[in-house]
Amino acid sequence: MPDTAALVPFETTLLVRDTCLCLHVQRAARALARRFDDALRPFDLTNGQFSLLMSLNRPHPPGMAPVAQLLAMDRTTLTANLKPLERRGLVRVQVDEADRRSRLLILTQEGRALLAAAVPTWKSTHAEVERALPGADPGRLRADLIALG
Numbered sequence: 558m559p560d561t562a563a564l565v566p567f568e569t570t571l572l573v574r575d576t577c578l579c580l581h582v583q584r585a586a587r588a589l590a591r592r593f594d595d596a597l598r599p600f601d602l603t604n605g606q607f608s609l610l611m612s613l614n615r616p617h618p619p620g621m622a623p624v625a626q627l628l629a630m631d632r633t634t635l636t637a638n639l640k641p642l643e644r645r646g647l648v649r650v651q652v653d654e655a656d657r658r659s660r661l662l663i664l665t666q667e668g669r670a671l672l673a674a675a676v677p678t679w680k681s682t683h684a685e686v687e688r689a690l691p692g693a694d695p696g697r698l699r700a701d702l703i704a705l706g
Contacts, residue, residue, distance in 0.1 A: 582702075589686065596682040600675045601645075607679060609638055610647060610672045613664040618651075620659050629706065647671060 573580065593604035602610070612624050625635045639662065642648040647668035653659040664672070687695045 582705075592686065593679070593682055596678050597675055600671060600678070602671070602675060605638065606642060607672075607675060609635075609642065610664060610668055613648065613662050614669070614672060618661040618663045620653060620661060624662055642668070 590604050593607070597604060597607050600607075608628060609624075612627050613619065621632055621635060625632050628635065630638070639648055639650060643650060645667075646665055649663040649665055650660050651663060653661045690698070
């Protein structure tokens, strides 16, 4: 195997460190995830679980595919993320009578109550995050991130 350390100059490392959008978005995502995880800990929820519960808060129970698409997950990952919420009685998965091959994801009364209790904490944490973006336009940031997705 050739000595690859000599092939990429250190200046390139600095360039990537300073300009890589992927790196900076990943770092920001991890920092935001930690912040929301901390905020939602009193509800025994992670930020991912909160988002999953919120994605089920609809007039009619959604199927797996639209939820997976909204959360940018594959079905296997979604199924794994649903398991602890099912065990807690926050979510129920049931066969779709219109298409028995499909499953509907139902937010239980317990799930709705927990979500309602957690929303004020999410709102205040979200407002803190937006205030921490000095000179930024959160709406524009959201639009730019959506454009990348």
